[in-house]
Amino acid sequence: MQRPPARERLLRAADRLLFDRGIRATPVDELLREADVAAATLYAHFGTKDGLVAAALEARADAWRRVWDRHIVEAADDAERLLAIFDALADYRTGVGGAARWCAFLAASAELRDAAEPIAAALAEDTALLGERLLALARPIAGDRAPELADAVLLAYTGTLAGFLRGSPKDPVAVGRRVAAAAIAAAEPLSPRA
Amino acid sequence: MQRPPARERLLRAADRLLFDRGIRATPVDELLREADVAAATLYAHFGTKDGLVAAALEARADAWRRVWDRHIVEAADDAERLLAIFDALADYRTGVGGAARWCAFLAASAELRDAAEPIAAALAEDTALLGERLLALARPIAGDRAPELADAVLLAYTGTLAGFLRGSPKDPVAVGRRVAAAAIAAAEPLSPRA
DNA sequence: GTCTATAAGCGGATAGAC
């Protein structure tokens, strides 16, 4: 039973505390205690608290992308592939991303008005990945109107995440998926039951 | 040209700074400077910074409710009444609520993990008002399935707000309205063009 | 050479005293 190195322990502690309690609400001291690491070690590895935050966000982005990938591959048809983001989200939240209250990236955006460079980059990457992927997945369904469909699904996904923050509706993933499905139905150039 | 009393100046300064730059990111000193008020005056009126935050949130809730009211009354039919929340939002954001980055209530939720009592109450009230009203407005459209339709519209509305935070899609209100309209179409027991 | 323990500097924020 090897103990992971300090860097790894710090990242895990950051993921557990930062995105559950909040970034500003979590003092460095608590991160150090949770990780059982000395202050000097944190600053040697990450430079500043912001550096650790950015590294934790990037780790989260990687984990999320992998889960989403898997659900896209496993989906049965075009519509299911576009909706796979919701199944991936449900999966992610009960698995690797369990600690987060809603969405680590949106929460960081909300908390840090003008995020420092490494953090801002992580946030922008998340939204860029969502936009690009959803657009590609919407193309076979909506053709020329794929941008509108992708926007609709992005909004439903974002609404699902913020639904966790609001505490309503009760099951944001289920509602978000239904809403996105309705947007797909409205966007299909062919009649729904053709 | 009378100068408003200190209490009023504080509330205005709070509304302008708190919900634009963030609650934790705005020091009391800045509120005092913006309002041109002495520290003692703030603590005499509101007790603590939290007290001022809660009062500013309540003022915002009142203003929002009035704008929403007006758009519901002016709407032409059942569907338009349910969608009026989006027109109200567009109106609100260019008017009284202009300063806020996305949504004062969700932002406060995100920033303050365990909000103190007066703040938590304001947040809960906002979500309760949304839930009750949307349900009542969904009833004539969806009948027994009104709860599901109300959930869908709430999620689209929440997604619109969080869309401003994310910076995508470009025009969250337009996309949110379209998404909600698709949910209405899917929920109508009668065929859409009957 | 990586990590730990301790302590202390320093800016900033809240709250209340005067």
Next chain:
DNA sequence: GTCTATCCGCTTATAGAC
């Protein structure tokens, strides 16, 4: 209305342990 006591959070310095 000003002024200040007090606290808190981030960061670094120093010295030593595995």
